[in-house]
Amino acid sequence: MSDKEHYQVIVIGGGAAGMFAAASLLRSGSVTDLAIIEPSETHYYQAAWTLVGGGIMQREDTAKPTVGLIPPGATWIRDSVVSLAPDDNRVTVKGGKTYSYDYLVVAPGIQINWGQIKGLPEAMGKNGVCSNYSYDTVNSTWETIQNFTGGTALFTFPATPIKCPGAAQKIMYLAEEHFRKQGLRDKTQVIYMCAGPGIFAVKKYAAALLKYVVGPRQIETRFKHNLIEIRGEEKEAVFVNLETQEPITVKYDMIHVTPPMGPPDFIKGSPLANESGWVDVNKQTLQHVRYPNVFSLGDASSLPTSKTAAAVRAEGPVLVENLLAVMKKQNPGASYDGYTSCPLVTGRGKLILAEFDYDLNPKETFPFDQAKERLSMYLLKRYILPIIYWKGLLKGRRWPLEGD
Secondary structure (H helix, E strand, O other), rough: OOOEEEEEEEEEOOOHHHHHHHHHHHHHHHOOOOEOOOOOOOEHHHHHHHHHHHOOOOHHHHHHHHOOOOOOEEEEEOOOEEEEEEOOOEEEEEOOOOEEEEEEOOOOOOEHHHHOEHHHHHHHOOOEOOOOOOOOHHHHHHHHHHHHOOOOEEEEOOOOOOOOHHHHHHHHHHHHHHHOOOOHHHHHHEEEOOOOOOOOHHHHHHHHHHHHHHOOOOEEEEEEEEEEEEEOOOOOEEEOOOOOEEEEEEEEOOEEOOOOEOOHHHHHHHOEEEEOOOOOOOOOOOEEEOOEEEEEEEEEEEOOOOEEEEHHHHHHHHHHHHHHHOOOOOOOOOOOOOEEEEEEEEEEOOEEEEEOOOOEEEOOOOOOOOOEEEEEHHHHHHHHHHHHHHHHHOOOOOOOOOOO
Protein backbone atom coordinates (compact mmCIF):
# COMPACT_ATOMS: atom_id res chain seq x y z
CA MET A 1 0.00 0.00 0.00
CA SER A 2 1.31 3.42 -0.95
CA ASP A 3 1.62 6.27 1.56
CA LYS A 4 1.15 8.81 -1.24
CA GLU A 5 -2.32 10.12 -1.93
CA HIS A 6 -1.85 11.80 -5.31
CA TYR A 7 -0.32 10.64 -8.61
CA GLN A 8 0.16 12.22 -11.98
CA VAL A 9 -1.31 9.08 -13.58
CA ILE A 10 -3.24 6.23 -12.00
CA VAL A 11 -3.73 3.04 -13.99
CA ILE A 12 -6.51 0.77 -12.78
CA GLY A 13 -5.64 -2.83 -13.63
CA GLY A 14 -2.45 -4.82 -13.90
CA GLY A 15 -3.49 -7.08 -16.74
CA ALA A 16 -2.29 -6.85 -20.33
CA ALA A 17 -3.97 -3.49 -20.97
CA GLY A 18 -2.94 -1.81 -17.73
CA MET A 19 0.65 -3.04 -17.89
CA PHE A 20 1.08 -1.93 -21.49
CA ALA A 21 -0.30 1.54 -20.78
CA ALA A 22 1.73 2.00 -17.60
CA ALA A 23 5.01 0.79 -19.11
CA SER A 24 4.55 2.82 -22.30
CA LEU A 25 3.74 6.01 -20.43
CA LEU A 26 6.79 5.62 -18.21
CA ARG A 27 9.01 4.80 -21.19
CA SER A 28 7.88 8.03 -22.87
CA GLY A 29 9.74 10.11 -20.27
CA SER A 30 6.76 12.47 -19.93
CA VAL A 31 5.24 10.53 -17.04
CA THR A 32 7.34 10.13 -13.90
CA ASP A 33 4.70 9.66 -11.20
CA LEU A 34 2.44 6.69 -11.90
CA ALA A 35 0.62 4.11 -9.79
CA ILE A 36 -0.95 0.80 -10.81
CA ILE A 37 -3.89 -0.40 -8.73
CA GLU A 38 -4.04 -4.19 -9.00
CA PRO A 39 -5.05 -6.69 -6.30
CA SER A 40 -3.69 -9.93 -7.79
CA GLU A 41 -0.22 -11.14 -6.86
CA THR A 42 -0.15 -13.36 -9.96
CA HIS A 43 -0.40 -12.33 -13.60
CA TYR A 44 -1.84 -14.85 -16.07
CA TYR A 45 -1.27 -15.25 -19.79
CA GLN A 46 -4.88 -16.19 -20.36
CA ALA A 47 -4.52 -16.62 -24.11
CA ALA A 48 -2.73 -19.92 -23.45
CA TRP A 49 -5.54 -21.47 -21.41
CA THR A 50 -7.05 -23.00 -24.56
CA LEU A 51 -3.80 -24.93 -24.99
CA VAL A 52 -3.80 -25.92 -21.30
CA GLY A 53 -7.36 -27.18 -21.57
CA GLY A 54 -6.39 -29.08 -24.70
CA GLY A 55 -3.48 -30.84 -23.00
CA ILE A 56 -0.77 -28.97 -24.93
CA MET A 57 0.62 -26.67 -22.23
CA GLN A 58 0.98 -26.76 -18.45
CA ARG A 59 -1.13 -24.36 -16.42
CA GLU A 60 1.89 -23.22 -14.41
CA ASP A 61 3.58 -21.93 -17.56
CA THR A 62 0.88 -19.28 -17.91
CA ALA A 63 1.49 -17.58 -14.54
CA LYS A 64 4.14 -15.17 -13.26
CA PRO A 65 4.37 -13.06 -10.09
CA THR A 66 2.95 -9.59 -10.61
CA VAL A 67 5.78 -7.98 -8.66
CA GLY A 68 8.28 -8.94 -11.36
CA LEU A 69 6.16 -7.35 -14.09
CA ILE A 70 5.52 -3.93 -12.57
CA PRO A 71 7.38 -1.49 -14.84
CA PRO A 72 10.33 0.43 -13.36
CA GLY A 73 9.20 3.70 -11.88
CA ALA A 74 5.63 2.60 -11.13
CA THR A 75 4.13 2.29 -7.68
CA TRP A 76 2.08 -0.85 -7.16
CA ILE A 77 -1.00 -0.35 -4.99
CA ARG A 78 -2.06 -3.89 -4.08
CA ASP A 79 -5.77 -3.33 -3.67
CA SER A 80 -9.09 -3.34 -5.53
CA VAL A 81 -10.97 -0.26 -6.67
CA VAL A 82 -14.46 -0.05 -5.18
CA SER A 83 -15.60 3.37 -6.37
CA LEU A 84 -14.76 6.13 -8.82
CA ALA A 85 -15.34 9.86 -8.46
CA PRO A 86 -14.16 11.36 -11.76
CA ASP A 87 -15.66 14.77 -10.98
CA ASP A 88 -13.18 14.98 -8.10
CA ASN A 89 -10.40 13.00 -9.85
CA ARG A 90 -10.48 10.35 -7.14
CA VAL A 91 -10.57 6.57 -6.76
CA THR A 92 -11.29 4.65 -3.57
CA VAL A 93 -9.92 1.17 -2.87
CA LYS A 94 -11.23 -1.71 -0.81
CA GLY A 95 -8.75 -1.00 1.98
CA GLY A 96 -10.45 2.36 2.52
CA LYS A 97 -7.85 4.73 1.07
CA THR A 98 -8.69 7.33 -1.55
CA TYR A 99 -6.19 8.41 -4.21
CA SER A 100 -6.35 11.43 -6.47
CA TYR A 101 -4.91 11.80 -9.96
CA ASP A 102 -4.30 14.20 -12.81
CA TYR A 103 -5.00 11.51 -15.42
CA LEU A 104 -6.69 8.13 -15.17
CA VAL A 105 -6.34 5.01 -17.31
CA VAL A 106 -9.09 2.46 -16.69
CA ALA A 107 -8.12 -1.10 -17.62
CA PRO A 108 -9.43 -3.56 -15.00
CA GLY A 109 -10.44 -6.23 -17.50
CA ILE A 110 -13.74 -8.06 -17.68
CA GLN A 111 -15.71 -9.64 -14.85
CA ILE A 112 -16.68 -13.31 -15.09
CA ASN A 113 -20.16 -13.90 -13.72
CA TRP A 114 -20.17 -17.62 -12.92
CA GLY A 115 -23.22 -17.26 -10.70
CA GLN A 116 -25.43 -16.04 -13.53
CA ILE A 117 -25.76 -19.66 -14.63
CA LYS A 118 -27.78 -21.48 -11.99
CA GLY A 119 -25.91 -24.45 -10.54
CA LEU A 120 -22.65 -23.76 -12.37
CA PRO A 121 -20.43 -22.80 -9.40
CA GLU A 122 -21.49 -25.95 -7.53
CA ALA A 123 -21.04 -28.24 -10.54
CA MET A 124 -17.70 -26.93 -11.81
CA GLY A 125 -14.96 -29.55 -11.99
CA LYS A 126 -17.24 -32.55 -11.51
CA ASN A 127 -20.08 -34.36 -13.25
CA GLY A 128 -18.48 -33.63 -16.62
CA VAL A 129 -18.52 -29.84 -16.17
CA CYS A 130 -15.38 -27.87 -17.05
CA SER A 131 -14.19 -24.45 -18.22
CA ASN A 132 -11.00 -22.87 -19.53
CA TYR A 133 -11.97 -19.45 -18.23
CA SER A 134 -10.02 -19.33 -14.98
CA TYR A 135 -6.69 -20.55 -13.66
CA ASP A 136 -8.52 -22.54 -11.00
CA THR A 137 -10.76 -24.39 -13.46
CA VAL A 138 -8.65 -24.80 -16.60
CA ASN A 139 -7.08 -28.12 -15.54
CA SER A 140 -10.58 -29.57 -15.21
CA THR A 141 -11.00 -29.26 -18.98
CA TRP A 142 -8.17 -31.58 -19.98
CA GLU A 143 -9.11 -33.99 -17.18
CA THR A 144 -12.69 -34.07 -18.44
CA ILE A 145 -11.63 -34.57 -22.06
CA GLN A 146 -9.29 -37.40 -21.08
CA ASN A 147 -11.97 -39.12 -18.97
CA PHE A 148 -14.62 -38.84 -21.67
CA THR A 149 -15.63 -42.25 -23.08
CA GLY A 150 -18.34 -41.21 -25.51
CA GLY A 151 -21.77 -39.67 -25.51
CA THR A 152 -22.77 -36.03 -25.85
CA ALA A 153 -20.14 -33.29 -25.54
CA LEU A 154 -21.48 -29.74 -25.33
CA PHE A 155 -19.52 -26.52 -25.81
CA THR A 156 -21.26 -23.26 -24.96
CA PHE A 157 -21.06 -19.57 -25.87
CA PRO A 158 -23.04 -17.05 -23.77
CA ALA A 159 -25.29 -14.13 -24.67
CA THR A 160 -22.81 -11.55 -23.38
CA PRO A 161 -19.57 -10.06 -24.63
CA ILE A 162 -16.65 -12.25 -23.57
CA LYS A 163 -12.88 -12.13 -23.73
CA CYS A 164 -11.46 -13.82 -26.82
CA PRO A 165 -14.76 -14.93 -28.36
CA GLY A 166 -13.07 -17.59 -30.47
CA ALA A 167 -11.83 -19.46 -27.40
CA ALA A 168 -15.26 -20.97 -26.81
CA GLN A 169 -14.94 -23.01 -30.00
CA LYS A 170 -11.16 -23.54 -30.04
CA ILE A 171 -11.36 -25.99 -27.15
CA MET A 172 -14.15 -27.79 -28.99
CA TYR A 173 -11.89 -28.45 -31.97
CA LEU A 174 -9.09 -29.75 -29.75
CA ALA A 175 -11.51 -32.00 -27.85
CA GLU A 176 -13.09 -33.34 -31.05
CA GLU A 177 -9.65 -34.14 -32.42
CA HIS A 178 -8.77 -36.00 -29.21
CA PHE A 179 -12.00 -38.02 -29.35
CA ARG A 180 -11.22 -38.97 -32.93
CA LYS A 181 -7.69 -40.08 -32.06
CA GLN A 182 -9.01 -42.14 -29.16
CA GLY A 183 -11.47 -43.99 -31.40
CA LEU A 184 -14.46 -42.39 -29.68
CA ARG A 185 -15.80 -40.22 -32.48
CA ASP A 186 -18.34 -42.71 -33.84
CA LYS A 187 -20.07 -42.83 -30.48
CA THR A 188 -19.76 -39.12 -29.70
CA GLN A 189 -22.06 -36.23 -30.53
CA VAL A 190 -20.25 -32.88 -30.43
CA ILE A 191 -22.60 -29.87 -30.22
CA TYR A 192 -21.75 -26.17 -30.25
CA MET A 193 -24.49 -24.42 -28.25
CA CYS A 194 -24.01 -20.77 -29.15
CA ALA A 195 -26.11 -17.80 -28.07
CA GLY A 196 -24.94 -15.86 -31.11
CA PRO A 197 -26.50 -15.99 -34.58
CA GLY A 198 -23.50 -17.63 -36.25
CA ILE A 199 -20.14 -19.28 -35.73
CA PHE A 200 -18.04 -16.11 -36.28
CA ALA A 201 -18.79 -12.47 -36.98
CA VAL A 202 -16.45 -12.05 -39.96
CA LYS A 203 -17.88 -13.70 -43.08
CA LYS A 204 -14.56 -14.85 -44.49
CA TYR A 205 -13.57 -16.78 -41.37
CA ALA A 206 -17.11 -17.96 -40.65
CA ALA A 207 -17.27 -19.60 -44.07
CA ALA A 208 -13.94 -21.34 -43.50
CA LEU A 209 -14.93 -22.58 -40.04
CA LEU A 210 -18.32 -23.86 -41.17
CA LYS A 211 -16.63 -25.78 -43.97
CA TYR A 212 -14.64 -27.72 -41.38
CA VAL A 213 -17.45 -27.98 -38.83
CA VAL A 214 -20.15 -29.43 -41.08
CA GLY A 215 -17.64 -31.31 -43.22
CA PRO A 216 -14.85 -33.48 -41.78
CA ARG A 217 -15.48 -32.50 -38.13
CA GLN A 218 -19.22 -33.32 -38.20
CA ILE A 219 -19.98 -30.92 -35.36
CA GLU A 220 -23.60 -29.97 -34.78
CA THR A 221 -24.31 -26.25 -34.33
CA ARG A 222 -27.28 -24.80 -32.48
CA PHE A 223 -27.26 -21.03 -32.61
CA LYS A 224 -29.31 -18.58 -30.51
CA HIS A 225 -29.26 -20.99 -27.55
CA ASN A 226 -28.12 -19.51 -24.23
CA LEU A 227 -27.13 -21.63 -21.22
CA ILE A 228 -29.06 -20.65 -18.08
CA GLU A 229 -28.71 -23.65 -15.75
CA ILE A 230 -26.54 -26.69 -15.01
CA ARG A 231 -28.03 -29.67 -13.18
CA GLY A 232 -24.82 -31.42 -12.30
CA GLU A 233 -26.14 -34.56 -10.63
CA GLU A 234 -28.53 -35.21 -13.51
CA LYS A 235 -26.00 -34.15 -16.16
CA GLU A 236 -28.51 -31.81 -17.71
CA ALA A 237 -27.99 -28.35 -19.20
CA VAL A 238 -30.88 -25.94 -19.59
CA PHE A 239 -30.78 -23.47 -22.45
CA VAL A 240 -33.21 -20.80 -23.56
CA ASN A 241 -34.00 -20.50 -27.25
CA LEU A 242 -33.43 -16.79 -27.84
CA GLU A 243 -35.92 -16.72 -30.71
CA THR A 244 -38.84 -18.42 -28.96
CA GLN A 245 -37.76 -17.82 -25.32
CA GLU A 246 -38.57 -21.47 -24.67
CA PRO A 247 -36.34 -23.45 -22.25
CA ILE A 248 -34.64 -26.53 -23.67
CA THR A 249 -33.02 -29.26 -21.58
CA VAL A 250 -30.11 -31.15 -23.10
CA LYS A 251 -28.51 -34.24 -21.55
CA TYR A 252 -24.73 -34.28 -21.67
CA ASP A 253 -21.77 -36.46 -20.76
CA MET A 254 -19.39 -33.50 -20.73
CA ILE A 255 -19.93 -29.78 -21.07
CA HIS A 256 -17.37 -27.01 -21.48
CA VAL A 257 -18.92 -23.79 -20.24
CA THR A 258 -17.96 -20.34 -21.41
CA PRO A 259 -19.48 -18.26 -18.60
CA PRO A 260 -21.30 -14.95 -19.04
CA MET A 261 -19.14 -11.88 -18.54
CA GLY A 262 -19.59 -8.16 -18.10
CA PRO A 263 -18.03 -4.93 -16.86
CA PRO A 264 -16.69 -4.90 -13.29
CA ASP A 265 -19.29 -3.85 -10.73
CA PHE A 266 -17.37 -0.74 -9.64
CA ILE A 267 -17.48 0.54 -13.21
CA LYS A 268 -21.14 -0.28 -13.85
CA GLY A 269 -22.19 1.93 -10.97
CA SER A 270 -19.84 4.81 -11.77
CA PRO A 271 -20.15 8.03 -13.79
CA LEU A 272 -17.65 6.58 -16.26
CA ALA A 273 -20.06 3.90 -17.51
CA ASN A 274 -22.27 3.95 -20.57
CA GLU A 275 -25.76 2.43 -20.55
CA SER A 276 -24.31 -1.07 -20.83
CA GLY A 277 -21.86 -0.55 -17.98
CA TRP A 278 -18.62 -0.28 -19.97
CA VAL A 279 -16.19 2.65 -19.71
CA ASP A 280 -17.64 5.13 -22.20
CA VAL A 281 -14.84 6.15 -24.55
CA ASN A 282 -14.51 7.52 -28.06
CA LYS A 283 -13.87 4.47 -30.23
CA GLN A 284 -11.14 6.20 -32.23
CA THR A 285 -9.24 8.16 -29.56
CA LEU A 286 -9.96 6.00 -26.44
CA GLN A 287 -10.61 9.22 -24.51
CA HIS A 288 -13.64 9.28 -22.24
CA VAL A 289 -16.58 11.05 -23.83
CA ARG A 290 -17.30 13.17 -20.73
CA TYR A 291 -14.05 13.29 -18.76
CA PRO A 292 -11.13 14.40 -20.97
CA ASN A 293 -8.47 13.32 -18.44
CA VAL A 294 -9.77 9.74 -18.42
CA PHE A 295 -8.85 7.07 -20.96
CA SER A 296 -9.66 3.37 -21.21
CA LEU A 297 -8.54 0.35 -23.20
CA GLY A 298 -8.95 -3.39 -23.07
CA ASP A 299 -11.89 -5.51 -22.00
CA ALA A 300 -13.62 -3.00 -19.72
CA SER A 301 -13.82 -0.30 -22.37
CA SER A 302 -16.81 0.37 -24.61
CA LEU A 303 -14.70 -0.16 -27.75
CA PRO A 304 -16.87 -2.23 -30.12
CA THR A 305 -14.26 -4.81 -31.01
CA SER A 306 -13.33 -8.28 -29.79
CA LYS A 307 -11.78 -8.29 -26.34
CA THR A 308 -8.33 -9.76 -26.96
CA ALA A 309 -4.69 -9.07 -26.10
CA ALA A 310 -4.12 -8.42 -29.80
CA ALA A 311 -6.65 -5.61 -29.62
CA VAL A 312 -4.79 -4.18 -26.62
CA ARG A 313 -1.56 -4.22 -28.61
CA ALA A 314 -3.24 -1.99 -31.22
CA GLU A 315 -5.21 0.14 -28.76
CA GLY A 316 -2.30 0.82 -26.42
CA PRO A 317 -0.11 3.02 -28.65
CA VAL A 318 -3.17 5.10 -29.61
CA LEU A 319 -4.11 5.64 -25.97
CA VAL A 320 -0.57 6.56 -24.97
CA GLU A 321 -0.10 9.01 -27.84
CA ASN A 322 -3.43 10.68 -27.15
CA LEU A 323 -2.97 10.85 -23.39
CA LEU A 324 0.44 12.45 -23.83
CA ALA A 325 -1.12 14.95 -26.26
CA VAL A 326 -3.79 15.88 -23.71
CA MET A 327 -1.08 16.36 -21.10
CA LYS A 328 0.48 18.90 -23.48
CA LYS A 329 -2.90 20.66 -23.92
CA GLN A 330 -3.21 19.30 -27.46
CA ASN A 331 -6.10 17.48 -29.14
CA PRO A 332 -5.86 13.69 -29.45
CA GLY A 333 -4.60 12.93 -32.93
CA ALA A 334 -4.08 9.15 -33.02
CA SER A 335 -6.94 6.93 -34.16
CA TYR A 336 -7.74 3.26 -33.51
CA ASP A 337 -9.52 1.37 -36.30
CA GLY A 338 -10.79 -1.53 -34.21
CA TYR A 339 -8.05 -3.98 -35.18
CA THR A 340 -8.20 -7.24 -33.29
CA SER A 341 -7.03 -10.78 -33.83
CA CYS A 342 -8.28 -14.22 -32.93
CA PRO A 343 -5.92 -17.15 -33.51
CA LEU A 344 -8.48 -19.93 -34.05
CA VAL A 345 -6.81 -23.19 -33.09
CA THR A 346 -8.62 -25.91 -35.02
CA GLY A 347 -6.41 -28.79 -33.88
CA ARG A 348 -2.85 -29.64 -32.91
CA GLY A 349 -0.69 -28.01 -35.57
CA LYS A 350 -3.63 -26.24 -37.23
CA LEU A 351 -4.77 -22.63 -36.91
CA ILE A 352 -6.84 -20.04 -38.76
CA LEU A 353 -5.55 -16.55 -37.96
CA ALA A 354 -8.50 -14.16 -38.00
CA GLU A 355 -7.58 -10.46 -38.07
CA PHE A 356 -10.15 -7.73 -38.67
CA ASP A 357 -11.29 -4.18 -37.88
CA TYR A 358 -14.39 -2.39 -36.57
CA ASP A 359 -16.23 -2.99 -39.83
CA LEU A 360 -15.48 -6.73 -39.69
CA ASN A 361 -13.23 -6.44 -42.72
CA PRO A 362 -10.20 -8.77 -42.70
CA LYS A 363 -6.99 -6.90 -41.88
CA GLU A 364 -4.41 -9.60 -42.33
CA THR A 365 -0.72 -9.41 -41.51
CA PHE A 366 0.66 -12.12 -43.79
CA PRO A 367 0.72 -12.34 -47.62
CA PHE A 368 -1.45 -15.45 -47.84
CA ASP A 369 -5.02 -16.50 -47.13
CA GLN A 370 -5.24 -16.64 -43.34
CA ALA A 371 -8.65 -18.34 -43.49
CA LYS A 372 -6.87 -21.62 -44.28
CA GLU A 373 -5.61 -23.92 -41.52
CA ARG A 374 -1.83 -23.60 -41.28
CA LEU A 375 0.92 -25.16 -39.19
CA SER A 376 2.93 -21.93 -39.39
CA MET A 377 0.13 -19.94 -37.73
CA TYR A 378 -0.20 -22.61 -35.04
CA LEU A 379 3.52 -22.31 -34.29
CA LEU A 380 3.06 -18.54 -34.11
CA LYS A 381 0.33 -19.01 -31.51
CA ARG A 382 2.17 -21.67 -29.54
CA TYR A 383 5.68 -20.22 -29.43
CA ILE A 384 5.93 -16.64 -30.77
CA LEU A 385 2.90 -14.88 -29.31
CA PRO A 386 3.84 -15.75 -25.71
CA ILE A 387 7.23 -14.08 -26.26
CA ILE A 388 5.55 -11.00 -27.72
CA TYR A 389 3.22 -10.94 -24.71
CA TRP A 390 5.76 -11.34 -21.88
CA LYS A 391 8.68 -9.47 -23.43
CA GLY A 392 6.83 -6.94 -25.58
CA LEU A 393 3.27 -6.13 -24.57
CA LEU A 394 3.78 -6.09 -20.80
CA LYS A 395 6.87 -3.92 -21.19
CA GLY A 396 5.05 -1.28 -23.23
CA ARG A 397 6.45 -2.38 -26.57
CA ARG A 398 4.62 -3.61 -29.65
CA TRP A 399 7.51 -6.01 -30.32
CA PRO A 400 9.84 -7.72 -27.81
CA LEU A 401 13.06 -5.95 -28.78
CA GLU A 402 11.55 -2.56 -29.59
CA GLY A 403 13.52 0.17 -27.89
CA ASP A 404 16.29 -2.12 -26.61
